Amino acid sequence: MEISFRHFLQRHAMLFALAFLVIAASFTWRVALARSGELTVHVLNVGQGDAIFFSLPDGTQALIDGGPDASVLGELSEVMPPWDSSLDLVILTHPDADHVAGLLDVLNRYDVAVIAETGIRKETALSKSWDEAVLREGARVLVVDRPQRIKFGDVAALDLLWPQALRAGEVLDKPNEYAVVSRLVYGEISLLLTADIERWTEGQLVATVPEDLLQSDILKAAHHGSKTSSSEIFLNAVDPEVALISVGEGNRYGHPHASVLARFAQLGIPLVRTDEAGRITIHSDGRIFSVDKEY
Structure with a gap:
């Protein structure tokens, strides 16, 4: 025929x-x-939680935390090429649900080369599920137990500033104070990512980290703007041009707290919030940067 x-x-x-x-x-x-030809950072709009994705001109892609649920997958589909199913680096700052839950979905969807974490655990089913997911993924595991630098070529690096001692295997009900604090550097531009740390850790960072490693152009404010964080001494040490808050609209915790908003205003630090702006995107060529809002 x-x-x-x-x-x-x-x-x-x-x-x-x-x-x-x-x-x-x-x-x-x-x-x-x-x-x-630039660094792109997205503070993903995942509601009451943290999920921060960045990509570099050489194709490197990394995700820091995954938010409280699978909504991170929808956000990633908006900022990654549709054919791409791999991530070079995933960091779990600490095992609270609003940071780790979405990462379980990420590990199911994406092939991950390196997973960085403190090794701190909580007595929760979610923490156990994370351990099992990491084993299944088969990625290289980097334990964050001291200050160290991850280099991406000649112009970009991620400085892991905290914690500064081995905590792997410890079981903590409130692991916020030992969450991973990192500083992303691209050329002359820097972004400090503070997870859910509180005043005690902020004080430790001010006391132990060299001034030029703490000062940053952009600050991702700690703990969704909780009143337990963003102390004046810390904000003065970081001295950011702008601060970002990842927070859910109408959340039951009252984040960001009015006292924290007042402190940023008093210090003249502009704020951009995901509950008001949606996904927040930073572009930088290594000399200057811009902060764009989804809406």
Whole structure:
């Protein structure tokens, strides 16, 4: 039985159209990535939790925390190429539910090369599920137990500033004070990421970290703007041009606290919040940076 080329095209027009759309979309993403030549950081809009994604011009992609649920997957699909199913680095700052729960979904969806964490545990089913997920993933595990630097080529680095001693295996009901604090550096621009640390840890950082490693252009404010964090001595030491708060709209904790908002205002530090702005995106060429809002 013979089928003419015209009939073949008619029968397979939909397949050709779909293939064209896939190729076109792929090309568009490649052009966008090639043109960027810059650091991009997204404070993902995951509600009451933390999830921060960054990408570098060399293609490196990393995720710090995963928020409270699977909504992180929808956010990642908005900021990563649709064909991409891998992450170079995932960091769990501490095993509270609003930081770790979404990472379980991330490990199910993505191939992860390196997982960094403190090794601190909580007596929860979620903490146990995380341990099991890490084993299944088969990624290299980096224990954050001292100050260390992860280098990304010649122009970018992630300085792990805290904790400064081995805590792996410890079981803590409230692990906030030993959450991973990191400082992302790209050229002349720096971003300090403080997880859920509180005043005690802020004081330890001010006392032990060299001034030039603590001062940062951008600060991701600690613990969703809780009154237990963002002390004046710490904010003065960091001296940021802008601060970002990852927080859920109308959350039951009253975050960010009015006293914290007043402190930022008193010090003249502008604030951008995910509950008001949606996903927050930072672009930088290594010399200057911009902060963009989703809405």
